[in-house]
Amino acid sequence: MPATNRQFHLAATPSGKLEESNFRLVEAPMPEPQDGEVLLRVHYISLDAANRAWMQSATYRSAVVAGELMAGGGLAEVIASKAPGFAEGDLVFADTGWQTYAALPARHLTKLPAIEPMTHLLSVFGVAGLTAYFGLLEIGNPQPGETVVVSAAAGSVGSIVGQIAKIKGCRVVGVAGGAEKCDWLTHELGFDAAVDYKSAPVFKALKAAAPQGIDVYFDNVGGDIFEACLFQMNNFGRIACCGAVSQYDGAPSPHGPRGVPGLIVVKRLTVRGFIVMDFYKQRDAALAQLQDWVRTGALKVHEDVIDGFENTPRALIGLLAGENRGKRMVKVS
């Protein structure tokens, strides 16, 4: 065990695009677990677009304030326990924050099974996979033959959403940035079509890719792409609102999408927001299904692992710029 802990603090609340200077690498004393707590060694830190939203204001969690440890989910191993039910060697998921070691109360931990490779616990069997699963199936409720569109389609959630929609017999269109990602979606992941929002106006390209209109839109981005999809929804369509990454990094848009609420009425749409915790009770059944799909090869897992704790800020900045394919995480050591 090293003598010191390494942490990234939020040095300053970003006022525009996130930069490395918004973070400060700090050496801190090794944390000591109190009664009811465990000491964790963090193996992998999960990077998520929502991390950026946390810096700006309270969301479904309190805001991360300048001067504090940066928050973030981590896959960690118990190395000392003062809590019943947890023993050395146990794997857990927790909001460890961006640090190499953490002491946390047992009630803040989710115990995880031993799975190979361990990284799947942060991707397809973690928040990303469960978010895709619940958002698509519980809110989108896709039926065979329907058209499903997903934005940020090459990302951790979107790449799984599209594959599950294919398993369910839908026509699947992904919206992503860049020809390479679009090729990857159609050639590697089996999407029926992909729209490159960087190369052409989205509305027209979507119309060509989804000629029967859109029945389910899984929204990860908000903004113009949300608006383009809204105008192409079919009657009784469903929009699962998972995130609004286009609004996280930089100045928030001064306006919302046109057609709200007029098109929602006329087309009788259901637009519903969610976060994965809302479906916690159904977690075990969902994981069993996801494991089955991965085992049979119906669902391919793509991960984007960045090596080295010191690269965590850069990894998040890159994620917000759309660098990653599949789930991005940092391998701490």
Add this chain to the structure above:
Amino acid sequence: MPATNRQFHLAATPSGKLEESNFRLVEAPMPEPQDGEVLLRVHYISLDAANRAWMQSATYRSAVVAGELMAGGGLAEVIASKAPGFAEGDLVFADTGWQTYAALPARHLTKLPAIEPMTHLLSVFGVAGLTAYFGLLEIGNPQPGETVVVSAAAGSVGSIVGQIAKIKGCRVVGVAGGAEKCDWLTHELGFDAAVDYKSAPVFKALKAAAPQGIDVYFDNVGGDIFEACLFQMNNFGRIACCGAVSQYDGAPSPHGPRGVPGLIVVKRLTVRGFIVMDFYKQRDAALAQLQDWVRTGALKVHEDVIDGFENTPRALIGLLAGENRGKRMVKVS
């Protein structure tokens, strides 16, 4: 029976606010029912904000085109029948259009019971009452103690929404234009509070009237009031999108409400559009409940009857300007 029929045609598609010159009063031959049709004498013409939307473009129905008979719901009596199942004296609801007589296929008619006063068939037991009932109960799903906000609260639908929400044990806030209407909501209809959007910024006034936040918002207007409510919704709140009257008459807003979809995600809102036909199968049960509430006095019925067919255009223009309290209709003769 007179020798001629009187009709209002849409003379020109309005490009801004609706004016009387957009209509033309036309004398037409008396219609003759064919086999399978009935001849109707129209007693009352229903005026609805949606009438204005129909002139602009296809909605849940095809657009009303310049030169054609203006569309609109009517309460009518069968005066001659060439259709099995319909006899002289039967009351029906149908899209008769703005005319004094109509010949329509039987399949386009909804037969109505004989109720006193007949006008209730267009208000509380008609589209307005059923729209309020289904939108509030099926989409809003209000629970005792929750806060319900309704816009266009003094209108045909809003005035019923608020009263049903009171019956369900909710705190009810109405948004309406003008102090008189607001007084009427609180003193006559039993609303807990009313916000006059013409006298003060809505956001602050709403905050005062709904200090615990909003659980259910029944939206009849869209635009700024929608946005103000969206920002004050509680987690897991429901927005029933019934209409967007602020957008119907005049140039449509170039932007949508801010906070879409970001706040929908963070607060896990459900925003759902509907029209009354979507709940047709549950109609009988709803009518029985509404009749019970009216009989016991739990639900007060307010109607705004304008006399004289020739006043129909003016009555609609006034409705769009917010003149009416409760359901507005024209008594044809």
